[in-house]
Amino acid sequence: MNWTAEIDRLVTDGVEESRVLEFKRELALSSRSERIEALKDLTAMANGGGGAVVFGVDERNHPDGRVTAGAVCPLTERSLLGRLQDLLRDAVFPPLIAEFHEVDWADGYVLVAEVFTSPLGPYMVEALGQHRYFSREGTSSSPMSEPQVR
Secondary structure, three states: OOHHHHHHHHHHOOOEOEOOEEEEOOOOOOOHHHHHHHHHHHHHHHHOOOEEEEEOEEEEEOOOOOEEEEEEOOEOOOOHHHHHHHHHHHHEEOOOEEEEEEEEEOOEEEEEEEEEOOOOOOOEEOOOOOOEEEEEEOOEEEEOOHHHHO
């Protein structure tokens, strides 16, 4: 896939967030809560059937509740992908099945995380005081109930 063209299309067409697509202005991994948020977003997307989280694209909130792609806000710190992969390796079980694409953009890049469901069962966040499963419902991520995990 030509990710440069796809990101341009998402922004130009104002594509809506959905169960399989989420936009994040930044990828912050400095604080504990920021790391938990990244883990939650990625595992929830995978547990919800798979999809993509696009870091470096702002969200545009509409009065009717829709959320669409806003402007590209390129990430600049090139070490983020390695740090994210280390975090995922240490904090998610079973290991997250994902492909990461760093798409050069202006003075930085956009990071696309394509995540996939696991044949081994749902993904659990097992670090940073968390022992939870998350799932994507509509355009939000939330903890899974026991029946959902089963």
